[in-house]
Amino acid sequence: MSVRVVFASRSSRVGAALCAAGFVALVAAPMWGGRDDLQLLSEIYAYVALASLWNLLAGYAGLVSVGQEAYVGLGAYLLFAFAILGGISPLWAIPLAGAVAAGVAIPVAALVFRLRGHYFAIGTWIVAEVFRLLASQVAVLGGGSGTSLPAAMIIGIAPSRQARDFLEYWIALALVAAIVAFIVLLLRSRYGLALKAIRDNELAARCNGIDVTRTKVLVYIVTAFGTAMIGAQIFLQKLRISPDAAFSVNDWTAFVIFITVIGGIGRIEGPIIGTVVFFLLRQTLADLGTLYLMMLGLVAILVMLAAPKGIWGLIVERLGWQVFPLERRVVFDERSAAAE
Amino acid sequence: MQNLSEKSRPLLAVRALDAFYDDFQALFGVSMEVAAGEAVAVIGANGAGKSALLKSIAGLLRARPDAVVFDGVNIGGMPAHAVAARGIALVPEGRGLFASLNVEENLLIGGQLGRPGPWNLPQVYELFPVLAERRALPSTALSGGQQQMVALGRALMSNPKLLLCDELSLGLAPIVVRDIYARLPAILSHGTSIVVVEQDVVQALKAAQRIYCLQEGRVALCGAAKELTREQIAAAYFGV
Amino acid sequence: MEWINVILQGVLVGGLYAMFAAGLSLIFGVMRLVNIAHGDLIVLAAYLALVTTETLGIGPLTSLIVVVPLMALIGYALQPLVLNRTLGDDLLPPLLVTFGLSVIIQNGLLSLFTADSLKLQAGDIEVATIRLVDGVYVGVLPLLQFVVAVAVIAALQFVFYRTALGRAFRATADDPAVAQLMGLDNRHVFALAMAASLAVVAIAGVFLAVRANFDPTQGPSRLIFGFEAVIIGGLGSLWGTFAGGLLLGVAQAIGAHLDPGWQILAGHIAFLIVLAVRPAGLFPKVRT
Numbered sequence: 058m059s060v061r062v063v064f065a066s067r068s069s070r071v072g073a074a075l076c077a078a079g080f081v082a083l084v085a086a087p088m089w090g091g092r093d094d095l096q097l098l099s100e101i102y103a104y105v106a107l108a109s110l111w112n113l114l115a116g117y118a119g120l121v122s123v124g125q126e127a128y129v130g131l132g133a134y135l136l137f138a139f140a141i142l143g144g145i146s147p148l149w150a151i152p153l154a155g156a157v158a159a160g161v162a163i164p165v166a167a168l169v170f171r172l173r174g175h176y177f178a179i180g181t182w183i184v185a186e187v188f189r190l191l192a193s194q195v196a197v198l199g200g201g202s203g204t205s206l207p208a209a210m211i212i213g214i215a216p217s218r219q220a221r222d223f224l225e226y227w228i229a230l231a232l233v234a235a236i237v238a239f240i241v242l243l244l245r246s247r248y249g250l251a252l253k254a255i256r257d258n259e260l261a262a263r264c265n266g267i268d269v270t271r272t273k274v275l276v277y278i279v280t281a282f283g284t285a286m287i288g289a290q291i292f293l294q295k296l297r298i299s300p301d302a303a304f305s306v307n308d309w310t311a312f313v314i315f316i317t318v319i320g321g322i323g324r325i326e327g328p329i330i331g332t333v334v335f336f337l338l339r340q341t342l343a344d345l346g347t348l349y350l351m352m353l354g355l356v357a358i359l360v361m362l363a364a365p366k367g368i369w370g371l372i373v374e375r376l377g378w379q380v381f382p383l384e385r386r387v388v389f390d391e392r393s394a395a396a397e
Numbered sequence: 398m399q400n401l402s403e404k405s406r407p408l409l410a411v412r413a414l415d416a417f418y419d420d421f422q423a424l425f426g427v428s429m430e431v432a433a434g435e436a437v438a439v440i441g442a443n444g445a446g447k448s449a450l451l452k453s454i455a456g457l458l459r460a461r462p463d464a465v466v467f468d469g470v471n472i473g474g475m476p477a478h479a480v481a482a483r484g485i486a487l488v489p490e491g492r493g494l495f496a497s498l499n500v501e502e503n504l505l506i507g508g509q510l511g512r513p514g515p516w517n518l519p520q521v522y523e524l525f526p527v528l529a530e531r532r533a534l535p536s537t538a539l540s541g542g543q544q545q546m547v548a549l550g551r552a553l554m555s556n557p558k559l560l561l562c563d564e565l566s567l568g569l570a571p572i573v574v575r576d577i578y579a580r581l582p583a584i585l586s587h588g589t590s591i592v593v594v595e596q597d598v599v600q601a602l603k604a605a606q607r608i609y610c611l612q613e614g615r616v617a618l619c620g621a622a623k624e625l626t627r628e629q630i631a632a633a634y635f636g637v
Numbered sequence: 638m639e640w641i642n643v644i645l646q647g648v649l650v651g652g653l654y655a656m657f658a659a660g661l662s663l664i665f666g667v668m669r670l671v672n673i674a675h676g677d678l679i680v681l682a683a684y685l686a687l688v689t690t691e692t693l694g695i696g697p698l699t700s701l702i703v704v705v706p707l708m709a710l711i712g713y714a715l716q717p718l719v720l721n722r723t724l725g726d727d728l729l730p731p732l733l734v735t736f737g738l739s740v741i742i743q744n745g746l747l748s749l750f751t752a753d754s755l756k757l758q759a760g761d762i763e764v765a766t767i768r769l770v771d772g773v774y775v776g777v778l779p780l781l782q783f784v785v786a787v788a789v790i791a792a793l794q795f796v797f798y799r800t801a802l803g804r805a806f807r808a809t810a811d812d813p814a815v816a817q818l819m820g821l822d823n824r825h826v827f828a829l830a831m832a833a834s835l836a837v838v839a840i841a842g843v844f845l846a847v848r849a850n851f852d853p854t855q856g857p858s859r860l861i862f863g864f865e866a867v868i869i870g871g872l873g874s875l876w877g878t879f880a881g882g883l884l885l886g887v888a889q890a891i892g893a894h895l896d897p898g899w900q901i902l903a904g905h906i907a908f909l910i911v912l913a914v915r916p917a918g919l920f921p922k923v924r925t
Contacts, residue, residue, distance in 0.1 A: 121732060123673075168909060171916040172868075174728045175671030179864045180912070183905055186861065190902045306857065311740060318733055347744040354740035361733045362722055457814060477817035486818070493815040497807040506804045510820040555820065 083230060087223045095226045099294060101332055102233040106287045107309065108316040108328030109233075110280045113240055116322040117252045118276040119259070121174075124181030125284050126310050127165075127188045130303035131158050132285025133292035134192055140210045142197065147206075147214055151228070151289045158285030162278045170274065182306070189304035203299025211296065225294050232290055236283050241325060248272065307350075315357050321367025330369050408433040408590050409454065409485075409559055410466040414473075416449040416458050416614075423449035425614045431559065436581060436591040438605035438622070440598050442634060445611040447594040448490055451561045454592075455487040456480035468558065482510055486557035490564045492548040494536040501532040503547050507554030514556025515587045521550040524580055542573035549577070553584065560584065562593045566600060578604050598630060612636045641773055643894045644887055649779035651886025652786030653848065655879040656841040657863030658870070659790055660834040662878050665867075667810045667830040668724060673735040676860030677742040678835060682708050682842025683851045684746055687757060697757040697847050705839040712835030716828040724827075739856060746853035754850040763847070782844045789837055790879050796833075797875070806830055858901070865908040871918025880920055 086098060107125070115121045135154035139145040145153065165184055172180040193201040215221040243249055251272055254262040263269050288309075292298050302308075312335065320331025338356075342349045364371055409431040416424035423446045431437050439447050452458040454465055456477035465473040472480055481487075486507075494503055504521055522529035525546040531539060536547055545565060552560055566574040574597065581591060581604055595601040601608065602622045610618040610633040618625070618633030661675050672678075682704055689700040719738070723730035765777040797803035809816040809826045817823060845851055845859070862885060870881020885904050892903020911919065 115729070121729060123732075123736070168912055171912055175665070175732060176864075176868070178728075178732060179671065179673075179861070180868075182857075183861055183865070183908060187902065187905045187909070190905070194898070311736070314733065314736065322729065347748040350744045351741045351748075354737040354744070357740075358719065358734050358737040361730050361737070362719070365727075365730060455818060457817070476822070477814075478820050478822045481818055481820040489815055489818065493812060493818075495808045495811040495815070497811050498804060502804055502807075505801070506808050506819050509801065509805065551819075 080234070084227075086230075087226060092222060095222055096294070097336075099226055099229040101336055102229045103287050103291050104313065104316060104332045104335065105329055106233040106236045107284060107313045108320070108332060109237055109240055109325065110283045110287075111313050112317050112322060112325075112328050113243075114276060114280045116317070116324070116327075117244070117249075117256055118273050119256055120273060120277060121178045122181040123178045123306075123310055123314075124183070124185035125280070125313065126304050126306055126308070127181070127185035128158050128162070128281045128284040129288035129291070129309040130185070130188055130192065130300070131161060132288030133298055133303045134195075134198060135285070136289035136293060137198055137204065137206065137298050140206060141204070147210060147289075147293050148228070151232075151286050151293070154289040155282045155286035159278050159282040162281035163274075165281075166274050166277050170270070170277075185304055185306070185310075189300045192303065193300040199299065201300060203297065203302070205297045206293070225290075229290055229294075232286060236287075237325070239283075244325070248275075252276070312353075315353055317367075318357055319360050319367055321369030321371075321373075324367075324369050324373065327367050327369045331367065334368070406469060407431060408435075408468060409592075411450070411454065412464055412466065414450070414453055414460055414464040416446065416453045416460065418449070418458075423614055424453070427611070427614070427616055429609055429616070429619075431590055431592055433558075433590055434585065434588070435607065436585055436593070436605045437607050437609065438601035439592065439594045439609045439611060440596070440601050440630075440634065441611035441617075443596070444613075446614040447611055448563055449614075450611070451487060451563050451592070451594055454480075455485060455561060457487075481555060482512075484512065484556075484558035485561065486552035486555050486559070487561045488548045488552045488563060488565070490567065492544045494544055494547055494551075496535070496537050499533055499535050500528055500539065500547055503536050503551050504528075504554055507551035510555050512556040516553040516556050518554070521553055524553075524583060525550055541569050542577065545569065545573075545577055549580070553589070557589055560589050560591045562591065564594055564596065566595060566597045574600060598634070610634055640894075643890050645773065645775060646779070647887035647890030648883050649775065649783045649886070650848075650890070651866075651883035652779075652783035652879075653841060653844055653882075654862050654866045654885050655882025656786045656789055656837060656844070657859050658866035658878045658882055659793060659875065660837040660841070661860075661863045662867050662872070662875070663793065663834045663837070664830060666873070667806045668720075668827050669810070670720065670724065670731045671735070672834075673732060673860065674739040674742055674856070675735075675838070675863060676858065677739045677746075677856030678708070678838050679842045679845060679859045680746065680851060680853060680856045681742055682835075682839045683757075683846035684750060684853075685839075686843045686846050687755060690757060697759050697843055698762075701840065701843050704843055705836050708835040708839035708842075709832040712831040712833075713828045715835075716831040717824055720831070721824055721827060743853050743856055750853060752852055752854070754852045755846075756850045757843075757846040759847045778847065782848070785840065785844070786879070786882075789840060790875050793833075793837070794875050802829070862904065865904060868918055869908060869911045871921030873922035874920055877918060877920035877922065881918065884919070 083098070086095060090098070107129070111122070111125055132154045135157055136147060136150045139150040139153060140147055169177060169180040169184060192198070198204055211221070215224050244252065251262065251267045254265065254267060255269055255272060259269055288303070292303065316331035316335045317328050318331070319334050320329065321327030338353070342352065345352075360367065366374070407430040411427060411429040413426045413428055414424055415422065415426060427446070427450060429437070429450070439450060441447050449458060453460045453473070456472070456475050456479065460473035462471040462473045465471070467483060467485060470483070472483060495506065498506065501518070504518060508517070527543060528546055528550060531543065536544065539547065549562070549565070565577055578600055585591060593601060593604060605622055608618070608620060608622050608625060609616055610630060612633060613636065617636065618629060657676070657679060661672065664670050664672055685704050685707060686697055686700045689695070689703045690697055693700070693703070719734060720731065723734050759778065762778050766774045767777060767780065768774055797806060805816070805821050805826050808819065809821060809823055813823050816826070866882035866885050867878050868881070869884050870877035870879065885907060888907035889900050889904040893900035
């Protein structure tokens with residue numbers, strides 16, 4: 058009797074079809090959307106990407122980081138540094154910033170991995186604070202009050218404002234698509250299986266020959282790479298950077314965590330749903346200012362206490378759906394069994 | 398008239414107890430009785446459900462309220478700290494000593510409840526003199542047998558009416574096991590009834606007046622230790 | 638002389654940091670819970686002191702009589718209401734719930750009190766100084782606060798290692814299930830631990846309010862200082878945490894002396910150096 062491992066299920070095939078259709082519509086957005094729509098969509102893409110990466114780190118590798126804003130800010134500052142000091146085109150500067158940030162992540166990992174669990178979380182926060190304080194010491198990039206992208210560089214991206222808008226929109230879409238696709242492929246691979254094993258039972262994973270530490274460090278570095286690129290792209294669109302904005306705990310960690318928790322940790326669909334819910338709440342309630350933030354905090358607490366697996370987790374439990382085919386199912390081949 | 402019914406009422410009555418570890422059912426309708434002043438042994442192979450039985454009585458596993466009746470009161474499903482307050486002390490499997498506490502502190506915390514009775518620190522040290530010598534050592538620095546004594550002494554410090562012992566002999570050399578079991582008569586004579594769960598059948602038969610044998614979550618045999626034959630016990634133990 | 642003063646100031650403020658840290662490590666020791674809202678609770682205590690002094694017309698140090706029991710009560714209620722249900726092996730729920738709590742407290746304070754920086758006045762005691770040796774002066778208030786910090790740590794140490802309550806804390810931390818067999822109700826023990834932690838937080842908060850300006854957004858940095866003190870000093874030892882606080886204070890003082898903008902960064906660097914060279918901390922308690 059032969060055995061195959063299969064990923065797709067009926068719901069995932071339906072989901073894949075819907076995704077493909079949706080993706081085409083989004084690529085064509087410059088045709089049907091105005092400037093505001095494109096900017097809103099770009100923001101949504103950025104958050105989906107950030108949340109998916111955080112989800113990979115915390116939900117799959119078990120590394121709960123409260124300091125990913127370190128890489129958002131680092132990526133953004135590297136982009137501005139490359140543009141202003143190196144004259145490098147922002148388009149190339151994005152992946153370059155990602156690569157340099159990944160390099161920085163290596164010694165950072167060496168330090169913070171000495172801490173475990175909750176302490177690891179706060180350690181990552183301190184690293185982000187160090188980055189922020191160092192950034193405000195760099196006078197060339199505006200010190201504490203920050204700086205803007207020079208006009209010459211802006212023109213260099215594309216001749217007209219509309220062309221720039223379209224280009225930056227497609228970059229944002231390309232980045233999030235690449236990141237989500239990468240995560241799906243990673244999880245379907247051997248590494249994905251290793252991550253799931255580590256998540257479920259680290260000791261047992263070790264006993265099965267998985268190099269747990271190396272896997273975790275790799276995930277940390279890869280996440281830093283992606284996060285930095287998103288950070289670069291976000292601030293490229295904003296055209297202006299400052300330490301407090303680039304390394305904001307609220308914007309790049311609190312909201313991201315909120316999105317992932319509400320949507321569902323440890324599942325790919327979670328961050329996407331969470332982002333949608335987050336933006337719905339924001340569009341309707343943001344005028345309330347501090348009250349809005351308090352409500353976000355309250356919702357996060359309630360979800361954590363009542364539905365720790367998030368919205369998508371509930372859906373999976375009740376209905377067994379999956380959009381991204383990740384669940385491995387073993388299929389026994391009946392025909393060859395009968396032939397034996 | 399009241400005295401008569403109190404005397405004939407068992408100290409502990411387990412009635413048709415079912416026990417679950419999450420979705421897995423460990424006990425199926427188990428019934429058992431322990432009279433005041435008695436020593437009862439529960440034997441059975443690994444996985445027979447012996448620990449589940451003690452945990453259900455002690456309140457660590459959920460049960461129907463009337464599935465466990467102690468001193469005439471339904472205690473099934475009560476939280477463990479409430480059950481302990483009523484006079485049931487469990488010596489957990491594997492000793493369960495507190496690593497941050499030294500020997501004397503482990504004993505003292507056993508007396509946290511402050512229940513009245515014959516057992517106090519000097520009495521426990523008299524029962525286990527070797528512990529008095531090691532009172533300030535961390536509990537983890539003791540040998541397996543000595544740790545078992547600490548666990549037993551700790552349970553006694555709460556002056557329980559009923560002492561539950563889960564696998565006292567686990568991981569210990571036979572001579573050490575005999576040494577510990579030799580203390581049980583003293584405990585009985587001070588007014589505490591005992592239930593021992595044991596894999597060591599010989600030791601169980603020597604220590605207890607009555608035996609229950611569990612097999613795959615059910616009572617396969619019960620009777621007086623003196624009256625049961627080797628063959629009967631083997632048959633019930635292995636389920637042949 | 639100048640450097641002696643710098644280090645002395647660092648040591649004195651280090652006492653305050655040690656108090657920030659003590660409440661944090663108490664909770665982690667008993668419940669394996671890191672309270673991300675810890676710093677915000679310190680700031681909350683400062684605001685409670687503000688309200689108390691204004692409505693009752695008493696001095697800040699006297700307000701301790703009200704603020705400490707009030708915060709302890711809040712801690713006792715907070716635990717069963719919110720935090721008990723997050724305890725377990727998974728570290729995400731308590732982390733996220735306390736994170737949410739932090740956001741709520743910060744924004745609640747912002748909406749009630751605005752972002753204005755405030756400070757409590759303690760009167761003449763604030764400017765009084767004592768001359769230790771020629772050229773070396775120490776403020777009475779910082780000295781008082783240092784002495785209180787020592788007293789608080791000594792009191793915690795006493796409770797933990799010489800009382801039945803301390804035994805209950807340690808036993809429940811070791812093995813919550815077996816602790817129940819001793820008749821200890823875990824929920825009650827945890828609630829008491831949280832109450833104790835917040836009582837310490839209250840003292841720290843009042844001293845913070847008198848010492849320097851405070852505003853609703855200062856919580857996270859207090860948490861970080863407390864955390865750094867715990868790591869520098871070493872896990873599991875209250876006096877180690879105290880030493881860690883002192884070292885952090887000194888590092889910050891040295892940094893500030895070189896350049897005011899480097900004060901906090903100097904503290905972070907000291908923390909990172911200890912993490913790199915002695916990850917277990919400088920005075921860890923070795924468990925057999």
